[in-house]
Amino acid sequence: MTVSHLKYMITPQKYKQLPMDLNEIFGNKRRVVVEIGFGGGEYLVAMAKKNLETNFIGIETSLTACDRAQKKIYNEGLKNIRLIIGDARFLLKEIFSHESISKVIVNFPCPWPKKRHKNRRIFVEYFRNTLASSLKEGGYLELATDVEWYAEEVKEYFSKDQRFEVENIEKNFKREIKTRYEKKWDKMGRDKFLIKIKKVKSEEIQRLLKEQEIMPHQKIKNLSKEKLESIINEEFNTVSGKTIIREKFENDEKIILRSITVEKELTQEYYIEIIKRDDEYLIKLDPMTTPFRTPGVKEAIKKIANKVAI
Structure with a gap:
């Protein structure tokens, strides 16, 4: 085969x-x-x-x-x-x-x-x-x-x-x-x-997924290591559910956060990466994972950026 x-x-x-x-x-x-x-x-x-x-x-x-x-x-x-x-x-x-x-x-x-x-x-x-x-x-x-x-x-x-x-x-x-x-x-x-x-009768429904191709990146000038450690195992609410950061992996090139987002009938596990650039940090979805780009996943990127920024 x-x-x-x-x-x-x-x-x-x-x-x-x-x-x-x-x-x-x-x-x-x-x-x-x-x-x-x-x-x-x-x-x-x-x-x-x-x-x-x-x-x-x-x-x-x-x-x-x-x-x-x-x-x-x-x-x-x-x-x-x-x-x-x-x-x-x-x-x-x-x-x-x-x-x-x-x-x-x-x-x-x-x-x-x-x-x-x-x-x-x-x-x-x-x-x-x-x-x-x-x-x-x-x-x-x-x-x-x-x-x-x-x-x-x-x-x-x-x-x-x-x-x-x-x-x-x-x-x-x-x-x-x-x-x-x-x-x-x-x-x-x-x-x-x-x-x-x-x-026998049709009815339209409101869908969770909109603009599936758009996945926001966040940029911050400085990152607090203390704030980053504090969000591990922290659960925070999003507009459509909740997200929790379960683990952190780190090397010289990037930081990876194992994240779980729950929205109504959907639970997704995925990774968010934080990459150090010359004068800023870029926070985005890790390209090796393919969650649905739901409002909760998009909002998780923004909330993490706000929580770890100095």
Whole structure:
């Protein structure tokens, strides 16, 4: 296997303009189907192979899963699949334009059954708001699960939302293409549930990312070593969340700060560098890291400059 199988990955953090232009990415204007949490990629690849006139995007949080799926795509010679690594709740909101997705498929997600984990469930209110924008009018969300109470909960949430129409839950449904676990559970006789939800009314949403290509640099005349030490492990608020500086690395050329910014559903870890020039210090994003250029990340640069300047 060569690195050529890596060509199926999309890294939206590197795009100068968001939301993405899917027609440009695929080189055509075909309908787009998104699978969230594709695991090993068996279902996604089989769907793409069977539906060559449809473009597929898989979203996963696991780098290992993405690598395995890319090898499957490469071996099948498919050109109608792309993969993205990250949190689907954030990605569908920020990198997909209004009414750009025809269908969203979620196969057997973790239901997060404990009450304290309720906000980790994917179909919370802000994700329903995202679907009301990113799904085409008349487009579908399809959820398959082996947890009956979870299917009922999702049905209840969407039934109360006038932007969607909900079909009855189908118990022990049959699909021509199945996930790996679905095949296993069918052999075990385990119950499974399918719910289809149609979007009937569109609604625009406010996006977090604006001017993705603009990342401010800050310049200061003098730097206080004492003030720099004092911000390590300090948490400070930004306009859209909070940032904490976790570690400092230093050599003769530069200072590197390991930073974490939390904004609503997005948590990013990245590095900020402080470089000594002839008569000033330059504070900027380290070029080896590629966070989304969110308001919180941009503001972190400015606040660090203010905190360490003399």
